[in-house]
Amino acid sequence: MNTWGILGCGTIANEMAETFQKMGRVIYGVSSRTPEKTVKFAEKYGIKHVYQTYEEMLEDEKIDIVYIATPHSMHYENMIKAVKAGKHVLCEKAITVNEAQLNEVMALAEEKGVVVREAMTISHMPLYKKLKERIREGAIGKLKMVQVNFGSNKGYDSASRFFALEAAGGALLDIGVYAASFARTFLSEAPNTILTTVEFLETGADEQSGIIMKNTKGEMAVMCLTLRAKQPKRGVVSGDKGYIEVYEYPRACRAAITNTETGEVETVEAGKTEDALKYEVEAMEGCAAGDYEDDCQEITRDVMKILTSVKTQWGMKYPFE
Structure with a gap:
């Protein structure tokens, strides 16, 4: 069973957390730019691990896949860090803001042996x-x-x-x-x-x-x-x-x-x-x-x-x- 971490606590992150609940699954950890929001999100969905920073979440070796639900202007930076940490990534759309960013992320993912996918329905x-x-x-x-x-x-x-x-x-x-x-x-x-x-x-x-x-x-x-x-x-x-x-x-x-x-x-x-x-x-x-x-x-x-x-x-x- 894969262990998931969620980055971001906005509307789509809530929808994804509800999906995990419907699937009878547990979200391992969560992080966001706003610590207060992160704590409330964790309480709402029964998430045990709350990280003060994204970097702290990525350092946790128990996390296999990171779901990125931040604004798309931040996706490139978030994905680069996640891939460098050896995490698989499911990223909301638009996955990046330009082709050069995406090519860099995909090349790095191939080098690190991880999977990067866009959460395009x-x-x-x-x-x-x-x-x-x-x-x-x-x-x-x-x-x-x-x-x-x-x-x-x-x-x-x-x-x-x-x-x-x-x-x-x-x-x-x-x-x-x-x-x-x-x-x-x-x-x-x-x-x-x-x-x-x-x-x-x-x-x-x-x-x-x-x-x-x-x-x-x-x-x-x-x-x-x-x-x-x-x-x-x-x-x-x-x-x-x-x-x-x-x-x-x-x-x-x-x-x-x-x-x-x-x-x-x-x-x-x-x-x-x-x-x-x-x-x-x-x-x-x-x-x-x-x-x-x-x-x-x-x-x-x-x-x-x-x-x-x-x-x-x-x-x-x-x-x-």
Whole structure:
């Protein structure tokens, strides 16, 4: 049984801790930037080991896997320390803020013989494995186009990490990582052409954008992102014989496949939305044990390459880069 330590005590860390409880599992230790929060978190979830610093947690040889739930502006620094300490890492998205950071972390992980994975729900929901099988079986014919939206209306606050450039705020890394992961999941290869336009906030972070991608096989993807207007979380995967529709795609368990020749609609179901983080835990532990393989790391690398290309075209740079 793997021993887990959690870094961070925010919303997603609480959700992960609740997942461990549902699985009948014990979290070994926890640390965060705020000692008072760490103690309350530990009391809430029955965690026995509370560390005053992240470094102290990493020194504990009993911890096998570290779950990183800090803001994404801190992921690179946190992961480098964890990997150097010989820990496997499950890190929240966006896993880093640029491709260079990710490449460095992955190279170090390979050197140290540990596994680093992004906690991207799309890479772990059983529905996507089933949909890719249906595509291979010819359900939509030849893949042509992926369209994917994500829009949140968070209420503007220039001091919020969602909008602050110094915190790597903006739509691209906060919600665009989901849209890009959805698109890359279905594209048969990474894009080699990326076009984009953007509207910036007064903070210098990106408020909304349009992104068009194409690969060498002529498959295209169109992404629409915004932080100040609600959009349905809708993904459409279109082929020359049909199309797939997925709503609430980050944690989807149901999709519809429409045959455009007959009009017939097939409903595809797999997994449970409420078990999204459970699938991440199981996959992480399987990889740490060396008996689980998937394309999560390839998708993570390709998505970060896409996001970095987009950000570079915009001329947007975070102050700490």
